[in-house]
Amino acid sequence: MSGPAVFKFGGTSLGDAERIGDVAALIADVEAPPVVVVSAPAGLTETLVEIAQEGPRPGGISDSAGDGTTLAREALERMPRDLARRVGGEALQDEVARLVLDRLEAFDRHTPGDESARDDLLAVGEDVAVRLLKAALDRRGIRAAVVDARVVVRTDDGFGSAAPDIDAIHATTRAHLLPLVSSGTVPVVQGFVGGTADGRTTTLGRGGSDLSATLIGAALSSSAVHIWTDVDGILTGDPRWVDRPRSLDVVGFEEAVELAWFGARVLHAGAAKHAVAHRLPVRIRSTFAPERPGTLILAERWGGPDIAAVACKRSVALIQVRSRPSAIEYGFLAEVFGTLAELRTPVDLVATSHTSTAFTIDENADLRALGDALDRVAEVEVRRGLSTVTVVGRGLLREPGFAARVFQTVAFTSVHLISQATDSSLSFLVDDAEAERLVRRLHLVLIEGRGARQQPQGDDRDSVEGAV
Numbered sequence: 164m165s166g167p168a169v170f171k172f173g174g175t176s177l178g179d180a181e182r183i184g185d186v187a188a189l190i191a192d193v194e195a196p197p198v199v200v201v202s203a204p205a206g207l208t209e210t211l212v213e214i215a216q217e218g219p220r221p222g223g224i225s226d227s228a229g230d231g232t233t234l235a236r237e238a239l240e241r242m243p244r245d246l247a248r249r250v251g252g253e254a255l256q257d258e259v260a261r262l263v264l265d266r267l268e269a270f271d272r273h274t275p276g277d278e279s280a281r282d283d284l285l286a287v288g289e290d291v292a293v294r295l296l297k298a299a300l301d302r303r304g305i306r307a308a309v310v311d312a313r314v315v316v317r318t319d320d321g322f323g324s325a326a327p328d329i330d331a332i333h334a335t336t337r338a339h340l341l342p343l344v345s346s347g348t349v350p351v352v353q354g355f356v357g358g359t360a361d362g363r364t365t366t367l368g369r370g371g372s373d374l375s376a377t378l379i380g381a382a383l384s385s386s387a388v389h390i391w392t393d394v395d396g397i398l399t400g401d402p403r404w405v406d407r408p409r410s411l412d413v414v415g416f417e418e419a420v421e422l423a424w425f426g427a428r429v430l431h432a433g434a435a436k437h438a439v440a441h442r443l444p445v446r447i448r449s450t451f452a453p454e455r456p457g458t459l460i461l462a463e464r465w466g467g468p469d470i471a472a473v474a475c476k477r478s479v480a481l482i483q484v485r486s487r488p489s490a491i492e493y494g495f496l497a498e499v500f501g502t503l504a505e506l507r508t509p510v511d512l513v514a515t516s517h518t519s520t521a522f523t524i525d526e527n528a529d530l531r532a533l534g535d536a537l538d539r540v541a542e543v544e545v546r547r548g549l550s551t552v553t554v555v556g557r558g559l560l561r562e563p564g565f566a567a568r569v570f571q572t573v574a575f576t577s578v579h580l581i582s583q584a585t586d587s588s589l590s591f592l593v594d595d596a597e598a599e600r601l602v603r604r605l606h607l608v609l610i611e612g613r614g615a616r617q618q619p620q621g622d623d624r625d626s627v628e629g630a631v
């Protein structure tokens with residue numbers, strides 16, 4: 164039998180008092196109590212990251228002399244407190260204000276070697292969120308209990324992007340959440356936050372609340388994880404760029420992982436992978452339109468080959484490595500990828516020939532450290548300012564016509580690298596400046612269903628003529 168559904172609410176769904184009330188109403192409408200996972204209210208984590216970057220300032224937030232108070236600190240003092248007052252009145256305002264101040268003070272006084280200090284500070288966004296939602300549920304007469312993610316979501320001590328301990332989470336989640344659910348109480352848990360076995364706070368990396376939701380969902384054998392966000396599911400293309408994006412009804416697991424990884428921002432890639440590994444259905448839906456079904460991510464997507472979406476990932480760097488003539492003849496690739504693994508740098512696309520290999524990574528990775536490390540075995544060239552544009556679908560290799568249409572459409576763009584490792588994605592690496600145009604054209608041709616029969620000219624390059 165399947166366990167309770169998990170509902171995860173993102174920052175925009177908790178961005179103001181009214182929306183928090185809507186979320187409580189939405190939970191009240193569900194017959195069987197779900198397990199609820201929340202992100203920090205929109206903008207709060209960003210503010211906390213800024214404060215962490217500025218570093219500790221003894222003198223701190225309440226220092227009226229002005230030394231130590233920054234814009235981010237002012238925002239941190241104001242935003243959660245105002246939200247709390249509007250959601251739960253004076254008492255909640257005081258509780259939240261105290262929580263935030265205490266945490267900031269602890270950060271300002273932490274000893275330099277204390278690795279968990281930063282995560283302790285970042286976690287306050289979600290610590291506030293669970294209190295706000297609990298108060299809103301109380302108001303509606305819904306029985307709810309805050310369950311601390313530090314206890315439930317056990318991780319290693321990789322502070323900042325800790326790795327979950329799946330076995331421990333299986334046990335803690337079941338022990339702490341199931342009794343509540345069976346007694347008709349809604350457990351409310353912080354997303355993004357975890358804890359080590361010895362009780363120190365960790366975080367799962369930016370956007371990690373989705374991962375929290377799928378970790379808990381898998382541990383409970385949930386019927387489904389519902390990711391409640393501000394869009395109607397996974398779209399066929401970025402609405403800022405394409406004219407007629409559609410929301411997809413169903414997406415296969417593999418497509419979802421490719422989409423999450425290559426730029427559809429609605430689902431954290433790690434969360435998608437975890438759901439896939441546990442065959443856990445995920446539904447992405449909008450708190451602004453809860454009556455709509457959104458997108459269902461399922462193990463099997465029925466039907467023939469089909470293109471689902473065009474995604475784009477910005478700020479990508481291309482690394483080209485050429486083995487030195489003197490270098491080892493065997494194991495060159497092992498050496499290159501071993502170096503990447505040591506530096507914990509994830510790779511997106513790879514293309515390789517006998518003597519050289521090219522791959523892409525996030526432009527914000529430590530490119531210098533990587534260059535220095537690879538320099539031992541290879542000549543290294545780095546190019547920044549690139550984007551990957553990825554066509555995601557099913558059976559892309561099975562249906563030769565697809566590739567032909569895709570390549571025809573891409574033919575007018577200069578491409579640095581092409582990669583197709585699976586049946587469900589085909590990626591092109593282009594200059595940042597070319598990305599939007601290419602996404603628009605691919606969406607127009609492949610999804611809005613118009614053919615690219617003529618070479619587009621001049622300013623007209625976006626409006627592909629020759630409708631089929």
Ligand code: ASP
Pocket residue numbers: 173174202203208209288354355368369370371372373
């Ligand atoms: N609040 C965290 C962040 O902004 C986690 C999340 O939203 O998923 O990254």
Ligand code: MG
Pocket residue numbers: 173370373429
């Ligand atoms: Mg998110």
